[in-house]
Amino acid sequence: MISRLRASFSSIVAAERGHARLSTLFYSSLFAEHPDFRGLFPPALDQLGHRMFRALQFVIDNLDDEERVLGFLAQLGRDHRKYGVEDRHYFAAVNSLLGAVQGAFTQAIWTPSLTTAWTELIDLILHTMADAAAADDLPATWGATVVDHERCLDDLAIVRLETDSPIPYGAGQYLSVQVPQRPRMWRYLSAAIPANPAGQLEFHVRRVSGGWVSPAIVNETRVGDRWLLGSPLGGLEVDRDCGLDVLMIGSGTGIAPLRAQVMEMAMRSHNPRVHLFVGGKYPCDLYDIETLWHLSLSNPWLTVVPVSEEDENPWWHTAPAPEAPPGLHQRLLGQPGRVVAQFGSWADRQIQISGSPAMIKTTLYALQRGGTPPHLIRHDPLI
Numbered sequence: 001m002i003s004r005l006r007a008s009f010s011s012i013v014a015a016e017r018g019h020a021r022l023s024t025l026f027y028s029s030l031f032a033e034h035p036d037f038r039g040l041f042p043p044a045l046d047q048l049g050h051r052m053f054r055a056l057q058f059v060i061d062n063l064d065d066e067e068r069v070l071g072f073l074a075q076l077g078r079d080h081r082k083y084g085v086e087d088r089h090y091f092a093a094v095n096s097l098l099g100a101v102q103g104a105f106t107q108a109i110w111t112p113s114l115t116t117a118w119t120e121l122i123d124l125i126l127h128t129m130a131d132a133a134a135a136d137d138l139p140a141t142w143g144a145t146v147v148d149h150e151r152c153l154d155d156l157a158i159v160r161l162e163t164d165s166p167i168p169y170g171a172g173q174y175l176s177v178q179v180p181q182r183p184r185m186w187r188y189l190s191a192a193i194p195a196n197p198a199g200q201l202e203f204h205v206r207r208v209s210g211g212w213v214s215p216a217i218v219n220e221t222r223v224g225d226r227w228l229l230g231s232p233l234g235g236l237e238v239d240r241d242c243g244l245d246v247l248m249i250g251s252g253t254g255i256a257p258l259r260a261q262v263m264e265m266a267m268r269s270h271n272p273r274v275h276l277f278v279g280g281k282y283p284c285d286l287y288d289i290e291t292l293w294h295l296s297l298s299n300p301w302l303t304v305v306p307v308s309e310e311d312e313n314p315w316w317h318t319a320p321a322p323e324a325p326p327g328l329h330q331r332l333l334g335q336p337g338r339v340v341a342q343f344g345s346w347a348d349r350q351i352q353i354s355g356s357p358a359m360i361k362t363t364l365y366a367l368q369r370g371g372t373p374p375h376l377i378r379h380d381p382l383i
């Protein structure tokens with residue numbers, strides 16, 4: 001059954017604009033049958049459709065790891081409460097999703113066994129999401145106030161908030177965020193510090209050129225803005241029982257969930273060894289390297305290795321690159337994944353990768369090519 005599901009989904013992935021066709025078919029059928037559902041979603045559906053496709057891809061890719069898939073779907077169900085999605089919406093979506101998969105399928109014949117396999121999978125997805133949402137007694141959303149907005153680079157800001165009540169997220173997790181400048185356009189951001197009883201929260205946000213939300217956060221956020229946050233998602237965490245040391249590779253704002261985890265580890269007395277590679281295109285993209293150097297100076301289990309693809313900052317960035325304190329690793333040159341892979345197979349580590357989807361894919365490829373077994377590697381879903 002798994003191979004049948006994978007083969008049929010690959011045909012959609014391989015088709016030109018297959019992902020867009022799947023999501024268009026899904027939403028048009030859903031809203032045709034239930035016009036009242038339209039008001040739950042933002043006016044532009046492209047991001048939502050893209051995320052739905054990526055979520056399906058994640059489920060299909062991990063079908064042989066039931067625990068991972070069910071955990072992911074449960075988080076997604078809890079997160080969907082922010083839209084006001086309820087049980088009846090899930091059950092109404094079954095036929096639309098099956099019809100969309102069938103309509104986007106590009107191989108010659110859609111067989112009855114495919115109908116059975118997809119019906120079972122869709123049932124599992126929607127039931128797991130609905131059950132997790134119904135069982136969750138935490139709020140669907142949390143309010144938070146911006147208390148600081150620091151523009152570290154022209155296109156990058158650190159935003160600090162205080163939540164109305166503490167959010168119980170784990171270091172390494174990400175949250176859905178809605179900002180007042182872009183109502184109903186939820187985006188995921190990774191928490192850059194561990195949860196704390198004061199409800200302080202920090203996000204590192206890079207402006208994506210042409211994006212809807214990130215330019216508004218970087219350019220327009222003001223102290224006092226009220227943000228809305230959804231329930232925590234993601235499973236990046238250090239396994240303290242497996243006996244393996246840790247390799248973390250982060251690039252750009254992708255360092256946020258890794259930083260939160262090493263900060264949390266710094267509060268404990270015993271930790272596995274951690275090698276943290278911090279990457280960026282230019283030296284200035286290592287905007288938080290000094291915090292990480294400070295952490296490594298007081299925590300001997302932590303080794304921080306800066307990596308940049310270019311040796312010089314771009315001409316418009318005039319501040320000099322920070323120098324590594326004596327005894328710490330000097331900056332290495334290259335794409336982070338390739339630099340890490342040059343050190344060998346890392347087959348004796350638990351590994352986390354965090355960054356843009358392109359960086360994650362390149363790093364995965366470089367590590368696997370260097371002999372690292374894929375089951376040791378974790379990253380957030382590319383959604």
Ligand SMILES: Cc1cc2nc3c(=O)[nH]c(=O)nc-3n(C[C@H](O)[C@H](O)[C@H](O)COP(=O)(O)OP(=O)(O)OC[C@H]3O[C@@H](n4cnc5c(N)ncnc54)[C@H](O)[C@@H]3O)c2cc1C
Nearest residue numbers: 174187188189190204205206208211212213214253380383
């Ligand atoms: C698990 C997870 C955690 C995340 N954590 C963070 C974080 O801590 N900090 C942070 O800044 N961002 C983070 N992101 C990315 C963030 O959720 C948004 O996707 C990003 O800010 C762009 O949103 P936007 O509305 O500006 O662009 P959109 O309007 O959503 O997209 C506009 C265009 O830009 C493209 N695009 C989107 N993201 C990127 C990108 N990274 N690089 C290049 N092109 C892109 C889109 O495909 C689209 O074509 C995370 C994403 C995920 C899935």
